[in-house]
Amino acid sequence: MKHIYLDYAATTPTDEKVVAAMQPYFSEKYGNPSSIHSFGQETKAAIEKAREQVVGLIGGSVDEIVFTSGGTEADNFALEGIAFANQDKGNHIITSVIEHHAVLKCCEFLKKRGFEITVLPVDKSGLVSPESVANAITPKTILVSIMHANNEIGTVEPIKEIAKVIKMRNSECGSRICFHTDAVQTVGHIPVNVDELGVDLLSISAHKLYGPKGVGALYIRKGTRIMPFLHGGAQEHNRRASTENVPGIVGFGVAAELAVQGLAEETKRTLPLRDKLIKGLMANISDIQLNGHPTERLPNNVNVSVKFIEGESMLLNLDMFGIAASSGSACTSGSLDPSHVLLAIGLPHEIAHGSLRFSLGKQTTEEDIEKVLAELPKIVEKLRKMSPLTKGGK
Amino acid sequence: MPAGYSEKVMDHFMHPRNVGEMPDADGIGQVGNPVCGDIMKMYIKVKDNIISDVKFQTFGCGAAIATSSMATELIKGKTIDEALTLTNKAVAEALDGLPKVKMHCSVLAEEAVQAAINDYLVKTTGKGLPGFKPHDESLHDEVHGQ
Numbered sequence: 315m316k317h318i319y320l321d322y323a324a325t326t327p328t329d330e331k332v333v334a335a336m337q338p339y340f341s342e343k344y345g346n347p348s349s350i351h352s353f354g355q356e357t358k359a360a361i362e363k364a365r366e367q368v369v370g371l372i373g374g375s376v377d378e379i380v381f382t383s384g385g386t387e388a389d390n391f392a393l394e395g396i397a398f399a400n401q402d403k404g405n406h407i408i409t410s411v412i413e414h415h416a417v418l419k420c421c422e423f424l425k426k427r428g429f430e431i432t433v434l435p436v437d438k439s440g441l442v443s444p445e446s447v448a449n450a451i452t453p454k455t456i457l458v459s460i461m462h463a464n465n466e467i468g469t470v471e472p473i474k475e476i477a478k479v480i481k482m483r484n485s486e487c488g489s490r491i492c493f494h495t496d497a498v499q500t501v502g503h504i505p506v507n508v509d510e511l512g513v514d515l516l517s518i519s520a521h522k523l524y525g526p527k528g529v530g531a532l533y534i535r536k537g538t539r540i541m542p543f544l545h546g547g548a549q550e551h552n553r554r555a556s557t558e559n560v561p562g563i564v565g566f567g568v569a570a571e572l573a574v575q576g577l578a579e580e581t582k583r584t585l586p587l588r589d590k591l592i593k594g595l596m597a598n599i600s601d602i603q604l605n606g607h608p609t610e611r612l613p614n615n616v617n618v619s620v621k622f623i624e625g626e627s628m629l630l631n632l633d634m635f636g637i638a639a640s641s642g643s644a645c646t647s648g649s650l651d652p653s654h655v656l657l658a659i660g661l662p663h664e665i666a667h668g669s670l671r672f673s674l675g676k677q678t679t680e681e682d683i684e685k686v687l688a689e690l691p692k693i694v695e696k697l698r699k700m701s702p703l704t705k706g707g708k
Numbered sequence: 709m710p711a712g713y714s715e716k717v718m719d720h721f722m723h724p725r726n727v728g729e730m731p732d733a734d735g736i737g738q739v740g741n742p743v744c745g746d747i748m749k750m751y752i753k754v755k756d757n758i759i760s761d762v763k764f765q766t767f768g769c770g771a772a773i774a775t776s777s778m779a780t781e782l783i784k785g786k787t788i789d790e791a792l793t794l795t796n797k798a799v800a801e802a803l804d805g806l807p808k809v810k811m812h813c814s815v816l817a818e819e820a821v822q823a824a825i826n827d828y829l830v831k832t833t834g835k836g837l838p839g840f841k842p843h844d845e846s847l848h849d850e851v852h853g854q
Contacts, residue, residue: 627721627769667742700766
């Protein structure tokens with residue numbers, strides 16, 4: 315049986331070129347980048363090259379990139395680092411209800427430590443309105459954190475417009491509100507440039523763009539006052555102590571470079587496949603809806619709710635055909651509630667429980683999409699026959 | 709096995725026994741709630757105090773469907789009194805265990821059986837099971853452990 319992986323938003327396979335580039339940095343080129351001898355200088359140079367490669371992908375300059383252990387650390391670093399370094403200026407943070415838990419749980423943590431958090435709602439397509447950001451800003455606001463694109467429903471947020479709102483406020487009031495975006499789902503998938511977006515901080519995770527797991531980066535605009543995340547050695551310009559994950563960083567750099575080369579073509583290839591899947595699902599299954607924005611959407615994200623049945627039972631059936639997808643149902647998260655994102659866009663619980671996410675990537679073919687379109691309607695029909703909620707629907 | 713399920717769970721999930729509606733049921737019980745993501749509806753046919761036939765419909769995850777299926781197998785052909793002794797643990801054990809977060813599904817299966825029998829008793833004797841309580845939502849929280 316051919317395995318069809320449609321969960322690229324969860325993680326991507328590490329590109330073979332990335333693995334090959336990392337290989338020498340385990341047992342051959344193993345020096346500590348902080349050492350002054352040639353062993354150390356060799357790995358130090360490798361890290362600096364990777365930093366340039368990341369800059370090549372997102373813009374900014376090399377001294378604005380801090381390597382981290384991944385997207386979660388980058389988000390935690392941004393939020394806690396800004397909050398604790400700017401407490402003298404204010405204690406108010408603005409975020410949105412559909413952020414990743416790496417941001418939301420961090421906000422809960424900060425709330426317990428005296429920070430005030432405004433969690434903005436989204437409309438039913440998952441968009442945060444720039445006006446709502448403007449209206450939420452107070453003289454005590456020090457940070458706004460809005461994700462670039464949502465990992466579940468794929469909605470791409472109006473980051474540029476939100477940045478403009480914040481900049482205007484900063485220039486009018488002489489304030490210095492920082493703007494952070496979690497770009498874990500966008501970097502390497504759609505064009506991302508820190509200056510065009512107008513952000514001060516931006517989180518990246520390597521394993522979402524065909525790089526290795528356990529490495530990421532936080533872009534920090536020059537002049538941003540931020541507290542170091544780890545305390546210890548002087549690595550990463552004193553902002554993130556700990557001996558660098560050299561193989562991981564090297565791999566991240568190569569993945570970034572490959573993304574620069576292949577991004578436009580990959581989008582051109584994935585977009586029609588995404589639309590074929592959406593159209594096919596809408597045509598072949600009754601009582602189904604697309605979640606997220608119809609056009610302001612990641613080129614590789616499909617998220618649907620299938621009424622009267624539950625997500626995990628669909629995933630298990632798909633898995634029997636070798637198809638890997640994900641769901642926002644409570645039954646797949648181990649918690650009582652379905653995905654906070656699906657509830658935030660106004661889905662009733664039972665519709666949220668019936669959600670499925672397919673995220674496409676480099677190895678996705680048209681045949682894969684056709685296989686899903688052939689199998690899923692049969693699975694839905696089988697489960698609906700079992701469901702007490704089905705009312706004559708097929 | 710996916711999601712930590714036993715082979716038996718997957719067998720009952722992929723090939724559920726006794727699925728469907730029963731238009732001439734003697735007792736019908738429905739438990740659960742779409743908010744929680746699982747609803748079980750159980751239908752029983754009773755002849756000479758014996759559950760001669762049983763059917764179920766379930767909205768829910770793999771474990772919800774498998775526990776429903778197993779519960780119907782365990783009570784089919786049993787007397788009412790025997791069926792009433794069915795516990796959620798017995799359902800889970802018959803499936804070679806369930807992941808901890810899915811134990812509430814076996815509780816629902818037990819409750820669905822009780823609810824169907826209660827309905828049958830109310831219809832035939834005018835008196836339900838002593839101390840029968842309709843599905844208790846707080847139980848869901850307890851079993852989930854959160």
